[in-house]
Amino acid sequence: MTFSGTLLTDLNAPLLGVNIDHVATVRNARGGVFPDPVRAAMLAVEAGADIITFHLREDRRHIRDEDVVRLKQQVPVPINFEAAVTDEMLDIIERTRPEHVCLVPERRQEVTTEGGLDVAGQFDRMAAACARLAAAGSRVSLFIGADPMQIEASARAGAPCVELHTGALANAWWAGDQVALQHELARLREGVRIGRSLGLRTHAGHGLALSSDLPDGRDPSEPSSTAIVAALPDVSELHIGHALIGRAVFVGLRQAIADFKGEAIRARTA
Numbered sequence: 001m002t003f004s005g006t007l008l009t010d011l012n013a014p015l016l017g018v019n020i021d022h023v024a025t026v027r028n029a030r031g032g033v034f035p036d037p038v039r040a041a042m043l044a045v046e047a048g049a050d051i052i053t054f055h056l057r058e059d060r061r062h063i064r065d066e067d068v069v070r071l072k073q074q075v076p077v078p079i080n081f082e083a084a085v086t087d088e089m090l091d092i093i094e095r096t097r098p099e100h101v102c103l104v105p106e107r108r109q110e111v112t113t114e115g116g117l118d119v120a121g122q123f124d125r126m127a128a129a130c131a132r133l134a135a136a137g138s139r140v141s142l143f144i145g146a147d148p149m150q151i152e153a154s155a156r157a158g159a160p161c162v163e164l165h166t167g168a169l170a171n172a173w174w175a176g177d178q179v180a181l182q183h184e185l186a187r188l189r190e191g192v193r194i195g196r197s198l199g200l201r202t203h204a205g206h207g208l209a210l211s212s213d214l215p216d217g218r219d220p221s222e223p224s225s226t227a228i229v230a231a232l233p234d235v236s237e238l239h240i241g242h243a244l245i246g247r248a249v250f251v252g253l254r255q256a257i258a259d260f261k262g263e264a265i266r267a268r269t270a
């Protein structure tokens with residue numbers, strides 16, 4: 001069954017941002033044009049993605065500049081442009097004018113985004129970036145850990161949204177470490193509560209997955225990391241990429257999106 005974005009919104013479940021970075025990772029492995037992340041984005045929208053998310057990294061390891069241009073031209077739902085807070089990226093975002101921007105920390109050596117922005121420690125730079133991108137017409141979100149000091153600094157910096165990094169929760173879930181999972185969930189829950197109290201729209205993402213993709217020996221009926229996070233009532237968007245594109249290898253992209261959306265709806269309505 002394919003769920004539409006309207007249905008998901010009606011049921012008050014979080015919107016699903018489908019991150020298509022890792023379609024580009026596969027393409028770039030051979031240096032050609034296939035598989036095309038823009039084609040994946042269009043299919044994702046047909047299958048019910050509410051938002052298309054992508055991360056233009058400074059090293060262009062997956063999404064490239066020409067993808068960004070085509071995504072902006074062709075995708076009929078909001079695009080969520082993730083980027084580091086550098087002059088180069090801010091210039092590209094201003095030229096592109098995406099509906100949504102998510103500013104993220106970036107280290108060239110990292111395999112994936114390891115932590116959140118230090119908004120409190122780099123306050124002036126973050127506040128200036130928020131103001132500049134808001135003036136360019138984009139809704140800005142700051143990708144941070146569920147740390148009260150960073151959430152409060154994000155609100156002061158003028159960001160209307162934060163995306164709370166769920167990587168540690170997702171890693172604990174994959175590892176089957178219930179103690180760490182409950183610890184991370186408590187932090188996330190508190191972060192969402194603080195975000196709400198400060199009037200921030202609160203999103204979540206990184207590493208979220210489904211239990212049917214757990215390795216042999218694990219119980220596929222245990223709650224998924226996606227369901228655990230989607231169940232938090234004030235999380236308004238989930239951004240999911242790696243595990244969704246990975247699942248698509250086995251079930252197809254359309255089905256993978258339906259599965260993640262269905263999981264979010266069930267978690268919110270259970």
Ligand SMILES: CC(=O)[C@@H](O)[C@H](O)COP(=O)(O)O
Nearest residue numbers: 021055082104111112113206
């Ligand atoms: C910011 C974030 O959490 C994701 O967009 C992630 O960065 C995807 O790209 P990578 O896997 O290259 O980190």
Ligand SMILES: NCC(=O)COP(=O)(O)O
Nearest residue numbers: 019205206207239241242
């Ligand atoms: N901001 C998180 C995101 O877009 C997707 O992260 P992941 O699911 O690829 O880890």
